[in-house]
Amino acid sequence: MELDERKKTILKLIIATYLETGEPVGSRTISKFNDLNLSSATIRNEMADLEELGYIVQPHTSAGRIPTDKGYRFYVDNLMEEKEEAQIEKSTLLERVDRMELLLKQVAKVLAYNTNYATLVTAPNYRKTVKFIQLSKVDEQTLLAVIVIEGNLIKNQIIPIDTMLDNEDVLKFNILLNTFLQGASLEDINLEMINAMKKQSGDYSVILDQIFQGIIEAVHEANELEIYTSGATNILKYPEIGDIRRTSELLEKFEDKEELSHLIEEKAGNKDESGDIQVYIGEENAVQNMEDCSIVTATYKMPEGATGTIGILGPKRMDYKKVVSTLKNLTIELDDIFNKRKGVNDDG
């Protein structure tokens, strides 16, 4: 069943009004809009239709209407025109972009600051290859492995050793490690490669084991889907999300990166074009305690084709226009940084 123009207009007005006030919207409120020139009775008839079609609902008999998930969905897909907002955040984002970790943290922060919602940012899912390895002797019992992953993701690993090593030995190890591992990704580092390296290392194969363990740990850590969040406490600002128990459970969930990554990964599968906006409203998130929340995400893209996600979590009653335009702007900026700027992902 298609909605005629008038129904669309009325639905749009209802949702827009509800987004602003948070109160159920009555027929008289809508009839007061000048450009409509309809009495409240007419609006009531239309509203009854819209309710029957499942776009709006009455919290109780003698109340105005509020949007259903379906109503929100229709609004987001068909009725909402995006705000073309001034891109104010530009200047705040541009510092210190030389390390991906710091950059993404900053993105999460900026987003939280601009929207007042809880935000999350996933690192791009690119094939994380080793750019550079440096093994150093910190003291007699301790080695330090520094591993720089493509994108300037830096991992440090302390490696305790039993055997005495002189600087000469460490230098040899460095050459060995870099020869084999530079450009390799986690999947490349298999038993075969390890054995080949051990063979070349001669007497030191025992210590090489220790070193490997450390390095694999570090690379593995880097390879996990990393998520950065910010503004989690913003969740508490929206009482509509539920009572304190539910809110607090949601908050805990939000701080559990493990769980969050499931939530996001699943969604990210849908579309891969940079700038694409995905909106998940209420029950569309099949997660407990999230019936009154919406998640809005945007995909950003790196030149190699890897994609990542930035997104916000807020109440269903949220300023979708603003959120979408903010996300779009940020995505554009991110694309810009990744594609034009030097540093973050230098193919050096």
Add this chain to the structure above:
Amino acid sequence: MELDERKKTILKLIIATYLETGEPVGSRTISKFNDLNLSSATIRNEMADLEELGYIVQPHTSAGRIPTDKGYRFYVDNLMEEKEEAQIEKSTLLERVDRMELLLKQVAKVLAYNTNYATLVTAPNYRKTVKFIQLSKVDEQTLLAVIVIEGNLIKNQIIPIDTMLDNEDVLKFNILLNTFLQGASLEDINLEMINAMKKQSGDYSVILDQIFQGIIEAVHEANELEIYTSGATNILKYPEIGDIRRTSELLEKFEDKEELSHLIEEKAGNKDESGDIQVYIGEENAVQNMEDCSIVTATYKMPEGATGTIGILGPKRMDYKKVVSTLKNLTIELDDIFNKRKGVNDDG
């Protein structure tokens, strides 16, 4: 005015009961304790005295009594005997202690897990000296400085450069940097030292500036009072702390490391013996929104005399016994790690 034995017993029973139930404690409840053998009327008289002395108070005329800050204080100082609890957490803590940062994070986590309160851990205030510096060339435009601070606190700094450097140059820089900076603390790195180094570096004094900037930034960062927190959302579990607004403000405050450090630094000044427990009850924390909270901290000590703090933040009505014993146990473990174990703070 001194409290006689019976008043002490009654006060202790009142507070213990209130800690358990959370309800105001009436005279009849107390009179039911077998070993007391007093009627409720007698208890009422005693209670009236205790109220006059300021140890307990009635929330309203027809209610039982609850402890005042003064009452809690007396309880903590004089009435509470500590639980000698089995030290269950021992085994969980012992992994990966080779980097101070990871260790302290883990301490915060274990503490939160064991107490169900929000926890915070400050790094020891020892003089952070440079143990080791490694400058590496990651690619043509990028240097990476790795700085290991005493205690295996590791900082990475990406340094973009304009000038071409070959490996020979980098090696020279490394020798120069380590010669001057090893063992130096932040305060030692002054203009004089920098100038001396520049003089020795010959042609490269421009690039040295860039390197210095990076290193100073990293050392500076390491030198800040670092605070690790965990279990912040536990604050939401205690409705007595206030309505949702106050709780959320408190939560935000708790996540602001800056503010937290003030809170803790000020307290830490009091005592310096390892294992010392400090308790701050309600208004004793002159901080907004914390009137219904208590903070319990313990001081741990490193062999060189540096001290740090571990502590919890919870509602005034908390299980002080358990918290104190948990903190004591953890402090003992930390002391143990710092003093006997190798790695975390090796004077090598």
Add this chain to the structure above:
DNA sequence: TATTAGCACTCAAATCTTACGAGTGCTAAC
């Protein structure tokens, strides 16, 4: 003199009552 039984009193919390009003659906007239 310390303790206790008894009793009137207080007051928060729970329950019920009432009034209000925003908003609806329906019908009949335009």
Add this chain to the structure above:
DNA sequence: GTTAGCACTCGTAAGATTTGAGTGCTAATA
């Protein structure tokens, strides 16, 4: 197709009533 009018619904807010836990005081008791 639109609208005016009206009876109806039901959540909310403001009182009124009840209940019960707990007190303070007084007079009797050991």
